[in-house]
Amino acid sequence: MDKEITLYTNPWSRGAIAHWMLEEVGVPYRIEVLDYKGQMKTPQYLAINPMGKVPAIVHGNRVVTETAAICAYLADAFPEAGLAPPPAERAAYYRWLFFGAGPMETALSLSACDFEPTPEQQMQMGFGTKARVLDTLADALRDRRHIAGDRFSAADVYVGSFVGWSMQFGTIDKRPEFVAYWDGLKDRPAHRRVEEQTERMAPPPVAQETSQG
Template identity: 65%
Template sequence: MSKDLVFYTNPQSRGGIVHWMLEELGVPYKIEYLEYGSSMKSPEYLAINPMGKVPAIRHGDVVITETAAICAYLADVFPEAGLKPEGDALGPYYRWLFFVAGPFEAAVGLRACNVNLNAEQEMQLGCGRLERVTDVLADAVGGRQYIAGERFSAADVYVGAHIGWGMLFGTLEKRPEFVEYWRELQNRPANRRSEELAEKAMSKQA
């Protein structure tokens, strides 16, 4: 039996990554747009995500928060979409999906807050300096069309979106490896559809 799939988001949030993922799945879903500081902090939504943040999804009675977790969950429960690799590609799939969700995002966030880690802080936090995680990520995507194996996967949605947004907003260097990796991903029809829907939502909010 199919379950209703509800997507909670704001068009100016990380929800854009989940929106792209949902469009790649090609399954029906409902969008609930929330506003910062109002409906996002309402008792109704806090019952779904006590952090009062987006994105989140509700799939039947199951609630999932955290963007990388949502992408991994959707790839798992909709296997017909082929967004979760098999065999030897499964290791790199999980590795890079959560590398970007963990060390990379932490390092980018710290630098955005003007925090430059010393050697002792690097050990305590575990994420490493932005320069180091950038080198590692560039190495991972360099010369590759997809981050895990020979097929597009949910990890490419997550990793690709962070690389694309990072270069757009200046939080990530426009290295040749990143530019080449993002070139084809950004033009995937599902990504373009999600961007168009987000633009329409923003125009209605304006």
């Protein structure tokens, strides 16, 4: 696993989650910043991610897209970082990592678009309702520092990022469980380094397309 890692990202996208994960892993990597004005849709980048979205990583001859998959891949590729439990103890880790990538992200994304599913639509959608998702998440975080066990893991990088962003932008209420959880994550040195690098890479955008991974 000594091949170079390249992160394709935009500083103001879900790529920040993959960036945080790389900082937690602590291995060398380089960043390719893509803008929203066409660089994500060039033939060169579409050969890496046909979705034309960021983030994506290239590790040697391996390509990984989708933010939760990048987090899981890096945790497995670099086990010395301790960002995934032992295989026999991963039930909660898998559950909450994919809860974040599935019900939570879908519910929050649709809510941001002012879409409220009807009772009939709720039966077709994996998240049901945003209220049910947030109640489930709050119950899981109550009196806990980490979402999946007693140690920080890649699941915290993913779920924590969405909790922090969603409170910042008003997509979710600042429930005590969410505030306490994010307060325990946001000052991690790796996260602070990403914030500092993000500010240097690009100013905050006025408006931009959602970049989903």
